[in-house]
Amino acid sequence: MSSVITDDIAExxxxxxxxxxxxxxxxxxxxxxxxxxxxxxLVAVTATIANLLPxxxxxxxxxxxxxxxxxxxxxxxxxxxLYRDIFSRLIYGARVSLVVGFGGALIGLVVGGIPxxxxxxxxGRIDTALNTGSYVVLAFPAIVAVIAIxxxxxxxxxxxxxxxxxxxxxxxFRVVRASTLSYATRDFVLAAKALGASDTRILTRxxxxxxxxxxxxxxLIAVATIxxxxxxxxxxxxxxxxxxxxxxxxxNEGSSLLTGAKGQTNPWLxxxxxxxxxxxxxxxxxxxxxxxxxxxxxxxxx
Amino acid sequence: MSPGTLLEVEDLHVSFATSRGSxxxxxxxxxxxxxxxxxxxVGESGSGKTVLSRAIMxxxxxxxxxxxxxxxxxxxxxxxxxxxxxxxxxxxxxxxxFQDPMTSLNPVLRIGNQITEPLKIHLKLSKGEAKExxxxxxxxxxxPSPVERYQAYPAQLSGGxxxxxxxxxxxxxxxxxxxxxEPTTGLDVTVQAxxxxxxxxxxxxxxxxxxxxxxxxxxxxTRTDEIIVMYSGNVVERAPTNVLFKSMAMPYTEALLKSTxxxxxxxxxxxxAIEGRPPDLLHPPAGCPFSPRCPYAQEKCHRExxxxxxxxxxxxxACWFPLTAARPQExxx
Numbered sequence: 001m002s003s004v005i006t007d008d009i010a011e012x013x014x015x016x017x018x019x020x021x022x023x024x025x026x027x028x029x030x031x032x033x034x035x036x037x038x039x040x041x042l043v044a045v046t047a048t049i050a051n052l053l054p055x056x057x058x059x060x061x062x063x064x065x066x067x068x069x070x071x072x073x074x075x076x077x078x079x080x081x082l083y084r085d086i087f088s089r090l091i092y093g094a095r096v097s098l099v100v101g102f103g104g105a106l107i108g109l110v111v112g113g114i115p116x117x118x119x120x121x122x123x124g125r126i127d128t129a130l131n132t133g134s135y136v137v138l139a140f141p142a143i144v145a146v147i148a149i150x151x152x153x154x155x156x157x158x159x160x161x162x163x164x165x166x167x168x169x170x171x172x173f174r175v176v177r178a179s180t181l182s183y184a185t186r187d188f189v190l191a192a193k194a195l196g197a198s199d200t201r202i203l204t205r206x207x208x209x210x211x212x213x214x215x216x217x218x219x220l221i222a223v224a225t226i227x228x229x230x231x232x233x234x235x236x237x238x239x240x241x242x243x244x245x246x247x248x249x250x251x252n253e254g255s256s257l258l259t260g261a262k263g264q265t266n267p268w269l270x271x272x273x274x275x276x277x278x279x280x281x282x283x284x285x286x287x288x289x290x291x292x293x294x295x296x297x298x299x300x301x302x
Numbered sequence: 303m304s305p306g307t308l309l310e311v312e313d314l315h316v317s318f319a320t321s322r323g324s325x326x327x328x329x330x331x332x333x334x335x336x337x338x339x340x341x342x343x344v345g346e347s348g349s350g351k352t353v354l355s356r357a358i359m360x361x362x363x364x365x366x367x368x369x370x371x372x373x374x375x376x377x378x379x380x381x382x383x384x385x386x387x388x389x390x391x392x393x394x395x396x397x398x399x400f401q402d403p404m405t406s407l408n409p410v411l412r413i414g415n416q417i418t419e420p421l422k423i424h425l426k427l428s429k430g431e432a433k434e435x436x437x438x439x440x441x442x443x444x445x446p447s448p449v450e451r452y453q454a455y456p457a458q459l460s461g462g463x464x465x466x467x468x469x470x471x472x473x474x475x476x477x478x479x480x481x482x483x484e485p486t487t488g489l490d491v492t493v494q495a496x497x498x499x500x501x502x503x504x505x506x507x508x509x510x511x512x513x514x515x516x517x518x519x520x521x522x523x524t525r526t527d528e529i530i531v532m533y534s535g536n537v538v539e540r541a542p543t544n545v546l547f548k549s550m551a552m553p554y555t556e557a558l559l560k561s562t563x564x565x566x567x568x569x570x571x572x573x574x575a576i577e578g579r580p581p582d583l584l585h586p587p588a589g590c591p592f593s594p595r596c597p598y599a600q601e602k603c604h605r606e607x608x609x610x611x612x613x614x615x616x617x618x619x620a621c622w623f624p625l626t627a628a629r630p631q632e633x634x635x
Contacts, residue, residue, distance in 0.1 A: 186405060188406050191398070195420045195472075197423065206408055209408070210409070
């Protein structure tokens, strides 16, 4: 008799466990996601509070230390050609990548994303015009355009961010427009309209939550792409002017020291900024992908 | 217009501009609906019934459609009215239950949010009041454990449940007129009956008028006061429900009824399908639109389009050789 009851209890417990396992609100993001978030946060926080950290001046060398020294206790990641601390330059340099990357993507989202939603929802002539416009801008190689503009307008951090952001806008426009279109004609949008929802409400309450996964994941990938673009510009000497460090111009300076006479080479100067950029980019991509899957409530199992 | 008339549609035409020409989806439909009454609109796919119901509500895209005629709600002309005016009518006066409960709910919003939204916009209820009303609505439409369902996403509910939720949303602001566009097409038969009974009961409780759009004569048979049969954008027969089933005049109505499975028939009885296809609305036939498929069609039917005439009080049909009349010799033979 008692064994029957304990069996029943065990069965009920199993059912509860099964229910909990199937609970869609308990979707897991995984360890890799948190490691990647950790890296992005670490880079962002250290770059932001760099002034408060006990770091040597990134722009001025300490002539008492070794030139092109390898990693060690005095200088964690070694020194460069001008006796400057690579660790300090790496952290300050992250500022440029992050500001241009996130700032540019944000400008792109505002300039490209908002018109895209309205245009895809309203359709009509304005949509056709904006759509064609985005094709025209996309047909032009962005890096060439950015190089041209930056070289005569000047290369402050703000100008570079703005120019890159504006050139990211048409791409974001296309992605946001496409995903808005796929929802704009859905029944639930018509149902919301039939309930008397205004266009603004339909866009922000009905459509936006549906395209949010796309916006977040594509936005993060845009950040990654823009960081590479800034890196390329800096490598060509077209980003922020030295001595201000950026990962790109560190690579540029380091590239001349990759080969040469004995004692004149310093591969660390390339390895560290390249490694930091690689880890940041892969983190952004992983986070983008995991978030997309996480936000997708329509994938919820019953 | 009689005093109890809630909705009056007169000579409504709707056409869509397509790249291949203009499609006459609704061709001169007139109807009227009294308060608290139910009107059934019956027809097969492509007969224009959905377009008609959306045109009445004003939900069709303005840019690609031309709508002429008149739609009066409570005496006010609402056809081609500005969206801002219609928005005040939608949900508080006219609401709609859509065909497919699987796609009519926003997949990423919780059920609760979707019900409380119109309550907050139109009735200006506070968050707490809206939630209370929503829970009572969920209870009224027969959803078990509404407190838990309130937090659920649509994907976690079955089709029947979702349609109940859709009905709850449509009824949230106590509309005077409910448009139900094939509310049970996406559901299996046992659930269909439940949903229809629920609609009928709620309609009765609230003294609400209802337009029930369906392709199934069986659905409207016991649940409507009047029936309109549509074919290729035209009203081909219109009669009070009991009159229609007693003495249907239009061969199309008969064909529709014959193509419905009946329990009284022995098993394995073949269903009578309607031969052929609905006409191409880009190039409608010259005569009666049903003539190419009509078993009784005569020379005259192919040549001339029959007008909708009121043969008996309340009973009109568009047919040269109605079933109620004596059949010409060559056909009955």
